[in-house]
Amino acid sequence: DKEIVNVNTSEVIQFETRYKLPNGRQIFRVSTLDFRWATQERNFAELVFGFDSDATSALISRLTIERALNYDPFDATKVIDRMIIRMSQHFGNFRMSQPDTFKLPPPMQRFPASMFHLRRSRFMRLFNHTPDETAFFRFALRHETTGNMMTMIEPILLSYGLERPPERKPLDVASIQPDTVLLLDCYFRLIIQHGTSIAAWREQGLHLQEDYKHVKKVLEDPIAHAQQILSDRFPAPFVLVCDQGSSQSRYLLAQLNPSSVIKSGDGKAAGVQHRNEGPEDETMLISDDVSYESFFAHLRQIVTTPRQ
Template sequence: MILNRENVANSVVMIQPSLISYSFHSGPEPALLDVASIVADRILLLDSYFTVVIFHGSTIAQWRKAGYHEQPEHQAFTQLLQAPREDADAIIKERFPVPRLVICDQHGSQARFLLAKLNPSATYNSDVPSVPGGDILFTDDVSFEVFLDHLQRLAVQ
């Protein structure tokens, strides 16, 4: 019912969530819906229409817990923390029903809201090494690449 009522942009977000990455090195930029997008010094904003997730990498979470954002000499870090929150607030204001806002840290219990939407390209049983400061998924699901390879093999037979 909601899919029929919404405009095209919001309908696409329901089907394919958007992931935006925030870092010191660049402005907000789109990121792949893949576990490889998780990096220790980044903040990720996931918009899946009904849930908006602000995910802090492990380094960002440690700095936030240490209170660096409250010190005047770390204004860049304060701005980095505020940018995804402002974008999330703008998303929440324009939506009905109001999406659930989840603010979480890497390796935290609420991180499952982000991890459930990501492609498991690096799992506990894959040969792909994880990025330093990155994450792996504990799942038996195959990655999108493995799925496509298998689909191609079936189509050729």
């Protein structure tokens, strides 16, 4: 209630947690949080500054999964779309009928991408998954921490190159390069993909020669990182090592944004193609999904269209 909320004052909320350890010991924990009230009408900037994209994505994911358990998953996907549209209408900066002017505040700019990946995730799509797998994935999502939930929704893609430290790459087909090794952490699965050049050097045995220690290092570093993740995570993820263009690389391609769409004769999306250096390094991704660029462009169009 706007009348009883005292804006710009500090408030305190406490959470009491009780649980029992395997040895029978009971634990009682009290967590105290200090926060300030804010309303969109009186202190909009402070309200935006307090937005946590990961926490919001985790909360909406749990609410959406709860709805998907009781209703059709397609209806749950529409709920996600309506949430994104309402948030963009309230917090976005734009001029009506001008989609190019639409812009979200910096704390909220990652949120649409997280929802894009949630819509494409195994939690919302039942195809190619058994009912047992779907139930397990959704159970894990609803009981994990925010950080682990974000890894499930928006996997972490690391790129290992020659004589440079690993760096995080966007979940996009353009991140595939022939002279790099990719490590994709999907929480339930770890995928290591060798680029075409790296795979060729490995087959030639260059990593076994003294003069090519940098090739050996780029092959060993992703494995060492994967082993570290395996030692800290339960349940232990499945590890898959593959080469670019092999049949098993489809598990990595399924998680990437199809940013380059090939149009068929009737104007429909026929597939996704990305060229790295030449025809031999061509990555082909057949997908019916729209790219994030198309998804965001459609969002901008809806938000900036005057409501009747």
